[in-house]
Amino acid sequence: MSIPGSWYLILSALLFGIGALGLLIRRNVLIMFMCLELMLNAANLSFVTFSRMLGDIAGQSAVFFVLVVAAAEVVVGLGIVVAIFRRRSTAVADDISGMRD
Amino acid sequence: MTGLLLATVARTIPDTAVFIAGALMILAGGIGVIACKNPVHSALAMVLTLFGVAVEFIEQQAEFLAAVQIIVYAGAIVVLFLFVIMFLGVDQRDDIHDEPLVAQRPLAVLLVVISVISIIALGFEASWAVGPHHVTGKTFGPYQNVGEVGRSVFTTYLFAFEATAALLIIAVVGAVVLARRSGAATSDAAIPTSEPTAETTEEVAS
Numbered sequence: 001m002s003i004p005g006s007w008y009l010i011l012s013a014l015l016f017g018i019g020a021l022g023l024l025i026r027r028n029v030l031i032m033f034m035c036l037e038l039m040l041n042a043a044n045l046s047f048v049t050f051s052r053m054l055g056d057i058a059g060q061s062a063v064f065f066v067l068v069v070a071a072a073e074v075v076v077g078l079g080i081v082v083a084i085f086r087r088r089s090t091a092v093a094d095d096i097s098g099m100r101d
Numbered sequence: 102m103t104g105l106l107l108a109t110v111a112r113t114i115p116d117t118a119v120f121i122a123g124a125l126m127i128l129a130g131g132i133g134v135i136a137c138k139n140p141v142h143s144a145l146a147m148v149l150t151l152f153g154v155a156v157e158f159i160e161q162q163a164e165f166l167a168a169v170q171i172i173v174y175a176g177a178i179v180v181l182f183l184f185v186i187m188f189l190g191v192d193q194r195d196d197i198h199d200e201p202l203v204a205q206r207p208l209a210v211l212l213v214v215i216s217v218i219s220i221i222a223l224g225f226e227a228s229w230a231v232g233p234h235h236v237t238g239k240t241f242g243p244y245q246n247v248g249e250v251g252r253s254v255f256t257t258y259l260f261a262f263e264a265t266a267a268l269l270i271i272a273v274v275g276a277v278v279l280a281r282r283s284g285a286a287t288s289d290a291a292i293p294t295s296e297p298t299a300e301t302t303e304e305v306a307s
Binding site: 003006007008009010011013014015016017018019020021022024025026028030031033034035037038041044045048049051052057058060061063064065067068069070071072073074075076078079080081082083085091 | 120127150154157161163181182188205249257261269275
């Protein structure tokens with residue numbers, strides 16, 4: 001309770017940076033997805049921190065909805081990855097450069 | 102005075118220890134996700150990060166979200182990731198040193214470092230929306246978190262909650278459709294009816 005909110009915000013910024021870095025430097029689509037999840041978690045951490053700092057529960061409701069949307073996004077995204085893999089048998093982003101074939 | 106300071110520090114130590122433990126879990130897991138060559142190891146490192154975030158949630162008295170974080174992320178999403186990794190086969194040839202675009206990785210590192218530094222500097226400089234950066238607001242009292250979140254979700258955000266239900270149904274149906282259609286395309290005889298149309302449209306276009 002006595003930890004300053006800015007510590008959590010710095011931690012959140014660092015986690016977001018790690019996620020963005022992974023998204024930029026990795027080629028495997030699955031790991032890029034995981035990095036997206038890391039960035040969503042960083043946003044959730046700042047939401048909860050601001051919710052505590054401002055004494056407003058709405059931030060935690062926002063995190064609840066972010067969790068639901070993240071679950072839906074992962075389901076659809078992994079479905080697309082599996083569909084692409086069946087057609088092209090690759091999970092590397094550089095090999096998936098065309099939408100038509 | 103010294104006694105008061107010592108009492109304050111002694112009261113702070115458990116919180117600080119929990120915060121540091123959670124932060125180490127988060128950062129180690131995050132670095133593990135982007136550094137492991139094997140996608141399974143990346144998924145397990147992501148579990149570490151998610152648990153760390155849950156620890157930080159509990160530290161900030163968001164118990165409901167911590168539980169949901171564990172159940173939804175570690176329990177469902179990571180398992181889904183692992184299933185897909187197993188389904189696709191572990192892809193070992195995602196080589197870290199393979200660099201198709203010239204100097205993309207150094208530029209990415211530079212960009213991320215600049216972005217994070219500017220976010221932190223801005224946060225300290227501008228005191229975003231919360232006054233001084235060391236403010237800790239009032240809390241909701243013990244054992245009230247679930248009730249508060251529930252009251253907020255079911256009154257203020259009721260419409261968003263209903264839309265969430267529709268979103269989940271759509272996502273599940275969409276995933277089933279995606280998985281089924283590609284399976285039918287490889288095995289079914291229905292594909293020749295669609296392929297010539299694609300070719301004719303291509304000829305017309307050219």
